[in-house]
Amino acid sequence: MAGKPKLHYFNGRGRMESIRWLLAAAGVEFEEKCMKTREDLEKLRKDGVLMFQQVPMVEIDGMKLVQTRAIFNYIADKHNLYGKDIKERALIDMYTEGIVDLNELILTRPFLPPEEQEAKLAQIKDKAKNRYFPAFEKVLKSHGQDYLVGNKLSKADILLVELLYNVEELNPGATASFPLLQALKTRISNLPTVKKFLQPGSQRNPPDDEKCREEAKIIFH
Amino acid sequence: MAGKPKLHYFNGRGRMESIRWLLAAAGVEFEEKFIETREDWDRIRKDGSLMYQQVPMVEIDGMKLVQTRAIINYIANKHNLYGKDMKERALIDMYVEGVADLNEMTIVFPVHPPGVKETKLSEIKDKAKNRYFPAFEKVLKSHGQDYLVGNKLSKADILLVELLYNVEELDPSAIASFPQLQALKTRISNLPTVKKFLQPGSQRNPPDDEKCREEAKIIFH
Numbered sequence: 001m002a003g004k005p006k007l008h009y010f011n012g013r014g015r016m017e018s019i020r021w022l023l024a025a026a027g028v029e030f031e032e033k034c035m036k037t038r039e040d041l042e043k044l045r046k047d048g049v050l051m052f053q054q055v056p057m058v059e060i061d062g063m064k065l066v067q068t069r070a071i072f073n074y075i076a077d078k079h080n081l082y083g084k085d086i087k088e089r090a091l092i093d094m095y096t097e098g099i100v101d102l103n104e105l106i107l108t109r110p111f112l113p114p115e116e117q118e119a120k121l122a123q124i125k126d127k128a129k130n131r132y133f134p135a136f137e138k139v140l141k142s143h144g145q146d147y148l149v150g151n152k153l154s155k156a157d158i159l160l161v162e163l164l165y166n167v168e169e170l171n172p173g174a175t176a177s178f179p180l181l182q183a184l185k186t187r188i189s190n191l192p193t194v195k196k197f198l199q200p201g202s203q204r205n206p207p208d209d210e211k212c213r214e215e216a217k218i219i220f221h
Numbered sequence: 222m223a224g225k226p227k228l229h230y231f232n233g234r235g236r237m238e239s240i241r242w243l244l245a246a247a248g249v250e251f252e253e254k255f256i257e258t259r260e261d262w263d264r265i266r267k268d269g270s271l272m273y274q275q276v277p278m279v280e281i282d283g284m285k286l287v288q289t290r291a292i293i294n295y296i297a298n299k300h301n302l303y304g305k306d307m308k309e310r311a312l313i314d315m316y317v318e319g320v321a322d323l324n325e326m327t328i329v330f331p332v333h334p335p336g337v338k339e340t341k342l343s344e345i346k347d348k349a350k351n352r353y354f355p356a357f358e359k360v361l362k363s364h365g366q367d368y369l370v371g372n373k374l375s376k377a378d379i380l381l382v383e384l385l386y387n388v389e390e391l392d393p394s395a396i397a398s399f400p401q402l403q404a405l406k407t408r409i410s411n412l413p414t415v416k417k418f419l420q421p422g423s424q425r426n427p428p429d430d431e432k433c434r435e436e437a438k439i440i441f442h
Contacts, residue, residue, distance in 0.1 A: 070314035
């Protein structure tokens with residue numbers, strides 16, 4: 001009954017990349033409909049398929065879902081990546097929200113005017129090193145298990161590992177003093193579905209760059 | 222076993238107010254520990270209670286939860302305000318995320334310097350009138366039911382009604398052309414728990430103002 005999920009976005013990481021990671025990690029095949037021009041966005045808006053006139057939008061199981069967190073949460077629910085009870089869900093959400101806060105700085109940076117990007121990079125490095133990475137290292141240390149919550153893979157592990165890759169792209173030694181984060185990154189990267197996603201030819205996008213910024217400007221402004 | 226939830230925040234609406242609304246609507250009594258001075262702030266950060274060194278933080282059922290959405294979701298799950306299945310959860314999340322996007326603008330509004338406030342106010346009015354209110358009016362119209370999702374009260378209804386009150390404080394005629402939203406606001410306001418919360422003497426905070434801004438500056442900077 002349900003076909004493959006269909007992702008509507010422009011051709012870059014932006015806010016859709018975390019969704020791609022989650023679907024890929026869950027072993028779900030998906031299609032992408034890339035917007036290339038202002039007209040493409042206007043058409044989607046006129047069709048009435050974007051509840052708040054924004055993307056990401058994912059067509060999945062008969063729904064046209066917008067809002068990144070609504071999409072993640074549905075995928076996590078559907079694929080048993082959301083813990084076993086409401087307290088585990090609360091921890092998973094608390095960890096995910098911290099990840100999202102740091103990832104937000106990273107994903108918006110390419111779209112800032114070039115002169116602001118340096119300061120933003122310093123902020124990212126500082127927050128990663130002094131606020132977020134210590135918090136997650138502490139969680140893993142506290143229970144010594146392979147996953148952040150309930151000894152089982154959840155959206156928190158997948159999104160944290162995506163974040164680690166993102167930060168390392170900007171700052172190669174970023175996880176050097178966080179052995180448990182390094183171990184988590186290795187473990188998650190070796191899951192067959194994630195391994196496949198990390199290989200060339202997958203639907204994973206290269207880092208957003210100047211070209212992306214220009215394209216996004218055309219479509220969104 | 223579980224005492225009352227304990228809310229840690231400064232004495233203002235900020236990011237805690239939505240949590241107060243939800244707890245109140247669910248009929249849950251709660252305590253508040255206000256951060257009033259720089260010393261209070263330094264102490265709570267030093268004692269390791271804040272996963273990311275930030276508030277809101279809510280002590281609930283043995284957890285010290287931070288991150289507004291994690292807290293909101295736990296309360297919603299615990300008090301049956303999150304729909305009956307995954308698809309209803311997805312709709313509820315999608316709606317709540319839209320509400321949160323507009324509410325974010327009203328939360329930070331008091332913090333802007335006077336010159337910037339004028340522009341921000343126009344933005345809030347425009348987004349409310351042209352993007353968010355029509356979207357929710359359309360949902361209610363589409364099924365004609367008393368609540369946004371599944372004919373049952375959820376976090377989406379409560380948080381949307383909070384938003385309507387917030388926008389009306391800035392723009393009194395904001396929902397004049399949205400009859401379904403007006404009806405929802407009336408219905409939710411008449412629920413016994415919400416009615417009580419809306420009366421003087423409840424834990425509801427007055428709008429954040431200049432004084433709030435100064436206090437927050439002292440504590441957080």
